[in-house]
Amino acid sequence: MDETVENWWKMAQDARDAAGVCLRSRHYRSAVSRAYYAAFSALTAELLRRGAAPRTGFGTWSHAALPRFAQEQLRRPLGVDVARDVRQMASRCYKLRQIADYVPAIDVAAQEARLCLRYTAAIMRTFGTETDGENR
Amino acid sequence: MTSVEVEDLVQRWLTERSRRLTGYGLQVKRGATRQEDEWWYVVVVPDKDGVRATQYAELLAEVEEELEAQAPQEKILLVPALVGV
Numbered sequence: 001m002d003e004t005v006e007n008w009w010k011m012a013q014d015a016r017d018a019a020g021v022c023l024r025s026r027h028y029r030s031a032v033s034r035a036y037y038a039a040f041s042a043l044t045a046e047l048l049r050r051g052a053a054p055r056t057g058f059g060t061w062s063h064a065a066l067p068r069f070a071q072e073q074l075r076r077p078l079g080v081d082v083a084r085d086v087r088q089m090a091s092r093c094y095k096l097r098q099i100a101d102y103v104p105a106i107d108v109a110a111q112e113a114r115l116c117l118r119y120t121a122a123i124m125r126t127f128g129t130e131t132d133g134e135n136r
Numbered sequence: 137m138t139s140v141e142v143e144d145l146v147q148r149w150l151t152e153r154s155r156r157l158t159g160y161g162l163q164v165k166r167g168a169t170r171q172e173d174e175w176w177y178v179v180v181v182p183d184k185d186g187v188r189a190t191q192y193a194e195l196l197a198e199v200e201e202e203l204e205a206q207a208p209q210e211k212i213l214l215v216p217a218l219v220g221v
Contacts, residue, residue: 055173064175064213068204091200095193099216105185106216112189 001049004059008045012038016120023113029100031113036097039090039120043070046127050077067091078126086126089119137210139169142176146212149199150180158191160184165217175211181218192216 001009015038022031044060052073054060061069071087078086096116100108137145147164154162165179180196196214203212 062173062175064177065173065211068211088197088201091197092193095196095214095216096189099189099193103216103218105218106187106189106192108189112193115190 005045005049008041008048012041012045012124014038015041016117016124019113019117019120023110023117026110028110028113029108032093032096032100032108032116035113035116035120036093039093039123040066042120042124042127043067043086043090046070047073050074063094067094082126086123089123092116093119137176139171139176142178142210142212143169145207145210146178146180146199146203146214149203153199153202154195158187158195160187162195175213177213177215179215179217 015034019031019034019038022028022034040063043066044054047061047070048054050073052069055062060066067087067090070090071083074083074086093116096108096112099106100112143164143166150162150164154160161183162180163183165181168179170177182192193216196216200212200214203210
């Protein structure tokens with residue numbers, strides 16, 4: 001595996017595992033934030049592995065652009081339904097992360113953390129990685 | 137599109153969908169829209185306290201997807217925010 005891709009995968013795995021730790025210790029906002037970042041890193045790794053070109057000078061895509069760009073890029077290799085599912089899960093993780101990190105007036109509880117981790121685990125499984133951070 | 141036109145477009149979709157699906161309204165925060173890297177960032181605020189984060193996130197994501205289907209040339213990101221900001 002290309003070193004850059006491998007490094008993004010390692011970040012994804014680390015963030016997912018950290019999300020699981022945060023969930024178990026009831027740090028739900030942090031769990032959502034780490035779970036989203038795991039999804040972001042996994043998507044970045046997968047797109048780089050498939051040869052997509054990130055923004056010059058950044059090495060990745062913007063958080064706003066990534067879900068939609070990923071859907072467009074993954075439609076052909078993974079199929080329309082899988083690409084749509086990946087995009088929808090990534091979008092919802094991002095929204096939950098925005099709420100968790102920037103909207104303190106809205107409660108973020110175990111339900112949100114578990115949902116975000118499930119989305120992240122599903123995205124990572126789609127790209128060939130293994131387990132769910134909640135259970136690690 | 138101008139930022140005002142984007143806000144009008146988003147508000148129309150929110151008005152049609154939010155109360156029917158959630159029991160509360162979602163409002164575009166007028167004047168807070170900005171554009172960056174081709175993306176419009178539109179701040180959307182619920183009109184009551186106590187909204188469930190999962191429901192709020194789901195609705196914003198759904199509306200984004202519907203806006204994209206209707207106007208694929210526009211890149212619009214809905215940004216959750218505090219009540220009363």
